[in-house]
Amino acid sequence: MASVLLLPLFRGVRMRDPREVLASVFGYHAFRGDQAAIIDHVAHGGDALVVMPTGGGKSLCYQIPALMRSGIAVVVSPLIALMQDQVAALKQLGVRAAVLNSTLSLDEAAATEGAMRRGELDLVYVAPERLVLPRFLSILERSELALFAIDEAHCVSQWGHDFRPEYLQLAVLAERFPAVPRVALTATADEPTRNDIIARLSLGKARQFISGFDRPNIRYNVTAKSNPRAQLARFLAAHRDEPGIIYCLSRKRVDDTAAALHGEGLNVLPYHAGLSASERNANQERFLRDDSMVMVATVAFGMGIDKPDVRFVFHADPPKSIEAYYQETGRAGRDGAPAEAHMLYGLQDMALLRQLLARGDGDEAHRRVERHKLTALWGYCESMRCRRQVLLEYFGDTREVTCGNCDSCLTPVTGWDGTVAAQKALSAIYRTGQRYGVGYLVDVLRGEGNERITRAGHDTLAVFGVGRDIEASTWQSVFRQLVAGGLVEVDVEGHGSLTLTPEARPVLRGEKSITFRPDLRPSAKAVRGPRAVEEDLSDPGDVALFHTLRGKRLELAKAQNVPPYVIFHDRTLREMARKKPKSLDELARVSGVGASKLERYGADFVALVAAHAHVGA
Numbered sequence: 001m002a003s004v005l006l007l008p009l010f011r012g013v014r015m016r017d018p019r020e021v022l023a024s025v026f027g028y029h030a031f032r033g034d035q036a037a038i039i040d041h042v043a044h045g046g047d048a049l050v051v052m053p054t055g056g057g058k059s060l061c062y063q064i065p066a067l068m069r070s071g072i073a074v075v076v077s078p079l080i081a082l083m084q085d086q087v088a089a090l091k092q093l094g095v096r097a098a099v100l101n102s103t104l105s106l107d108e109a110a111a112t113e114g115a116m117r118r119g120e121l122d123l124v125y126v127a128p129e130r131l132v133l134p135r136f137l138s139i140l141e142r143s144e145l146a147l148f149a150i151d152e153a154h155c156v157s158q159w160g161h162d163f164r165p166e167y168l169q170l171a172v173l174a175e176r177f178p179a180v181p182r183v184a185l186t187a188t189a190d191e192p193t194r195n196d197i198i199a200r201l202s203l204g205k206a207r208q209f210i211s212g213f214d215r216p217n218i219r220y221n222v223t224a225k226s227n228p229r230a231q232l233a234r235f236l237a238a239h240r241d242e243p244g245i246i247y248c249l250s251r252k253r254v255d256d257t258a259a260a261l262h263g264e265g266l267n268v269l270p271y272h273a274g275l276s277a278s279e280r281n282a283n284q285e286r287f288l289r290d291d292s293m294v295m296v297a298t299v300a301f302g303m304g305i306d307k308p309d310v311r312f313v314f315h316a317d318p319p320k321s322i323e324a325y326y327q328e329t330g331r332a333g334r335d336g337a338p339a340e341a342h343m344l345y346g347l348q349d350m351a352l353l354r355q356l357l358a359r360g361d362g363d364e365a366h367r368r369v370e371r372h373k374l375t376a377l378w379g380y381c382e383s384m385r386c387r388r389q390v391l392l393e394y395f396g397d398t399r400e401v402t403c404g405n406c407d408s409c410l411t412p413v414t415g416w417d418g419t420v421a422a423q424k425a426l427s428a429i430y431r432t433g434q435r436y437g438v439g440y441l442v443d444v445l446r447g448e449g450n451e452r453i454t455r456a457g458h459d460t461l462a463v464f465g466v467g468r469d470i471e472a473s474t475w476q477s478v479f480r481q482l483v484a485g486g487l488v489e490v491d492v493e494g495h496g497s498l499t500l501t502p503e504a505r506p507v508l509r510g511e512k513s514i515t516f517r518p519d520l521r522p523s524a525k526a527v528r529g530p531r532a533v534e535e536d537l538s539d540p541g542d543v544a545l546f547h548t549l550r551g552k553r554l555e556l557a558k559a560q561n562v563p564p565y566v567i568f569h570d571r572t573l574r575e576m577a578r579k580k581p582k583s584l585d586e587l588a589r590v591s592g593v594g595a596s597k598l599e600r601y602g603a604d605f606v607a608l609v610a611a612h613a614h615v616g617a
Contacts (some may be wrong), residue, residue: 016068018043022060025067025093027572027594032057034209038183042147043068045181047206049153049197053215054187054330055308059086062149062183066123067095071144072116073123076131077151078164081284083125085306089566094596096122100130116143132169137176145180148173150201153184154323157196167200174202182206188327190395192369213326213395217333218341220387220406222380224477224519225346228316229260235314235342236266241292242311247328249317249352251298257316258296271297288563291550302328307563308335309570315343320353321373322380322394335571345381347438347480350374351490378484384413384517411520418478418516421470422487422507425478428463429488429498430508432456437496442467442475477519485514537577545612546577552608556601567601568592580609 018039022028031039034050035057042048043065052058066073077083083099090097098112098121115121116139130136150156156167173182184197184206198204223231232246248254251272258270267290269283280300287293288307295301299319313332319325325343333339357370376394383390387406389399402409428441436444443450444458447465458464467475479498482488487504491497506512537543550564550573557564568576572592581587584602588595593602 018064018068021064021067024595025095026060026064027588027590027592027597029589029591034211035060038209039064039068041207042181042183047181047203048183049194049203049206049208050183050185050211051189051194051209052185052187052211053213054327055215055334055336056187056211058151058185058187061185062147063090063095063123065181065183066146066149069146071146072119072121073146073149074131074140075123075125075149075151076128076170077125078128078155078167080127081281081288082151082306083127085288085563085566087123087125088562089306090123092562092566092597092600093594096120097124099125100136101125101127113139119144128164128166128170132166132172137172140177145177148177148180148182150182150184152186153197153201154186154189154193156184156200157189157193171200171202187330188323190323193323213392213397214388214399215330215333216388216403216405217336218329218339218405220329220391221340221342222387222407223342223344224480225344225349226473226519228344231344232257232314232316233264235312236261236294239312239340241267243287243290243292243307244294244310244312244314245302245328245331246294246296246314246316247319248296248298249349253317254296254298261294261296266294267292268294268296271295271301273298273300289557291554291564299324299328302331305331306334306565307331308565309337310334310339311337312340312342315341315345318343318345318349318353318377318381320357320370320377322377322391323373325377325380326391326395335569337571343381345378347476347483347490348496350378350480350483351496354490375484375486382481382484382517384408384415413518413520415515415517417513418481419507419510419513421467421475421478421516422482422514423510424463424466425475425482426487426500426504426508428461429500431461431463432458434499435497437498438476438479441479441498442472445470445475446472473519478516481516537574541612542577545580545609546573548608548612549573549576549605552604556604568597576605576609580613581606582610 018036022031033052033056038048038050038061042062050058050061062073062075080101080103083101087097087099098115100109100112104112112124116124126136150170155164156170182201182203184201184203186197189197194208198206225231246257248257251274254270254272258268261268269286271280271283275283283295284301287295291309310332313329315325315328319328329341332341353374354371357367357374380387380390380394386402386408388403392399404410424445425441428444432441432444440452443453444461444464445467447468449459453459479488483490485503487501487507488498489501491499507514537546553564553567553573556567569592572590575590576587579586579590581590584598584606587593587602587606588598
């Protein structure tokens with residue numbers, strides 16, 4: 001059997017070769033992107049700000065330096081589930097890792113703190129509010145420290161989409177431990193957010209590593225709402241038995257959607273802040289451990305979730321910003337295999353989000369920034385350009401060519417000159433007194449002589465019936481795009497009535513033209529990407545072996561009460577199915593099989609491959 005080098009044997013060896021750590025501990029054979037440069041910088045004691053896409057390997061950027069430097073690495077994480085996942089995964093690798101959070105008993109917490117002081121841990125994960133307690137800072141001062149890693153660092157910024165006040169206190173690290181390197185990491189941070197992170201965490205001398213924002217394996221689709229329940233049903237039919245997340249704007253929508261899908265026999269659970277903590281934790285644990293579970297959730301769910309094989313994220317309602325959209329869609333396809341992000345949006349969604357923004361906390365400057373973010377999201381929804389190009393440009397990234405993997409590329413649309421239609425729609429709003437919603441205005445434009453219109457005398461207006469040549473669904477799209485373009489506002493408290501803004505005047509006067517995006521139902525190729533297994537494994541025998549290996553992984557995971565992916569990722573099992581290793585040495589060359597996992601699981605998986613080959617023969 002191949003020799004196994006356990007971590008305690010090389011702890012304390014300063015500046016160990018990072019590639020050796022990558023291979024022997026994590027089982028990978030090459031760094032990706034800026035990983036090597038980041039690791040080298042932090043391992044030599046430098047501070048860093050790391051912005052890297054979800055699934056890009058941010059964790060290695062502090063985990064490997066933690067194993068190279070003397071002392072313990074302290075990782076600040078905002079979520080208990082994220083801490084527990086990462087510690088479970090590290091223990092599988094033979095790394096001495098622990099959590100310190102509210103789930104521990106007093107005796108368990110004391111034991112972990114004692115191990116920290118004695119130098120018996122490589123990494124400890126803590127919540128920000130615990131880290132800044134005077135007692136814990138005192139423990140840190142009596143411990144040898146390798147580095148501080150601040151995960152989900154965008155939480156420190158008031159301009160970020162997930163601001164958490166407790167992160168502001170982390171500036172104490174620079175004051176109390178100036179000689180200990182600090183690395184702040186996030187997947188989502190535009191320039192204002194990055195500047196805020198640097199200022200609030202005193203990282204003015206930190207080297208910035210901005211690795212780009214592209215997630216080429218994710219297929220982006222954005223569709224105007226028509227029949228949301230039917231649209232969701234069609235989408236899920238193409239993703240049967242695949243793990244995914246469905247985001248809804250409200251708790252009621254989550255409960256209603258989860259109940260309806262459960263009634264249709266789907267494997268779904270709800271998640272929102274209205275559930276008890278125990279129910280939320282139980283549902284999250286089931287999602288992490290089940291290979292086909294769909295979570296229906298508000299945005300309270302998902303930050304830091306390490307589940308790598310989420311195959312889709314479906315926004316039944318739009319989020320509040322492109323940052324939130326990018327962060328939430330990024331939870332799909334962390335394993336690099338094909339995944340899909342699909343969003344529905346509508347006029348009432350925009351109105352509700354603007355209303356929530358107006359009622360939210362913060363001063364006028366903050367609300368102005370948030371309005372800009374919401375407007376940018378709506379521009380993304382209505383754009384006819386490559387989705388990926390628009391998304392990347394928002395974060396200051398560029399892509400010269402179209403992606404070929406979004407609805408705009410797979411089902412191109414041509415805009416239509418909507419100047420005259422816009423003038424008719426704006427005139428209808430004005431001449432009916434700016435007191436009515438979209439449905440009523442569409443009836444007026446199409447000349448529908450119902451009792452309500454007749455009673456109001458609007459059947460005598462010049463705009464009555466001037467839009468008979470345009471379908472009602474197209475008129476609804478016109479009004480939605482006028483709101484998105486800032487020419488019209490929706491008064492939600494006034495029962496959805498539309499009012500004109502000053503930006504409408506140039507269009508009404510003929511001084512400005514308007515181009516509208518047609519609403520199209522996405523083609524089959526845009527809706528459905530290839531399944532990950534089908535893409536990687538074309539041979540039926542390899543697919544069968546993959547599922548056999550997956551079954552063994554599930555058995556091992558249940559025995560240890562850990563998520564299956566901390567044993568091996570799907571991509572590692574797919575590589576095993578392709579390469580069919582006949583010995584431990586051959587298995588060691590499979591990506592994701594490090595020394596500890598080779599020792600613990602190697603014989604079982606090599607035996608399964610051999611048995612499958614015998615049956616196939």
